[in-house]
Amino acid sequence: MKKIFILFLFVQIPFLVKAQTLSELQDSCYYYIEHNDTLSFNNAYVKIFNIFEQEMNPEIYSLKNELRKMGNNDQSIRILLMDSQKKYGETDLRTKNIRRIMNGIDSLNAGKVTQIIDKYGWLSSDDIGEEASDAIFLCIQHCSDATIQNKYLPVLEDAVKKGTVKGWQYAFLTDRCLMNQGKTQIYGTQTILSKDKKTYLVPLQDIENVNKLRKEIGLEPLEEYLRSFGEDWSKEKYMEELPRCKEIYDNWYKNKK
Secondary structure (H helix, E strand, O other), X not given: OOXXXXXXXXXXXXXXXXXXXXXXXXXXXXXXXXXXXXXXXXXXXXXXXXXXXXXXXXXXXXXHHHHHXXXXXXXXXXXXXXXXXXXXXXXXXXHHHHHXXXXXXXXXXXXXXXXXXXXXXXXXXXXXXXXHHHHHHHHHHOOOOHHHHHHHHHHHHHHHHOOOOOHHHHHHHHHHHHHHOOOOEOOOOOEEEOOOOOEEEOOEOOOOOHXXXXXXXXXXXXXXXXXXXXXXXXXXXXXXXXXXXXXHHHHHHHHHO
């Protein structure tokens, strides 16, 4: 990605503390070392890398912080929603309000992240760090607009082929796009919850080769993945529950449209 340089004009404003430059911070560290002020040194030197990044590329620094904030908001509201669902149930007013807030966050994040992708492409961890890069995926994955997800899936696929983005992200978004169309999934990343709070795997395209496909994209075996949801999964159990699973999935898709 091309480096971007921006010239900033700093204006001193009365009563506001001017942020230290990298050079000034380094000089402070030397001063604290010289005067054996260990506490001040420890408080100062840990800020060096942050200011170094900021001065090296102000635009990317700001972009990285914005994406990390978006990713934090995405995950934090979902942790709260899952806890509320567990404690109070899906129909409780608290749960409903949290879901409404989450939908608003998802919509705001989607608007911001699509602008970022359109301008910079699908940024990798080498470009902006792992946390910020993962936030791009989270904001697209959790977007409620299927049109946006379908639009940016090929962009993600291209980044995966180039080796700049993790393959598992492509697997999750691919399955989500298929699920949005009421189709069977490829990699087994998507689950659906019944009214009695039982977790079902969204129907698969190829149960015999799903773990092979998962391995190729960098995912653990399906049995291990579903165990993290507290589900004891097997091919035999999947086939036994498939009629019920298809019924729940079909009803979900009809209500979604």
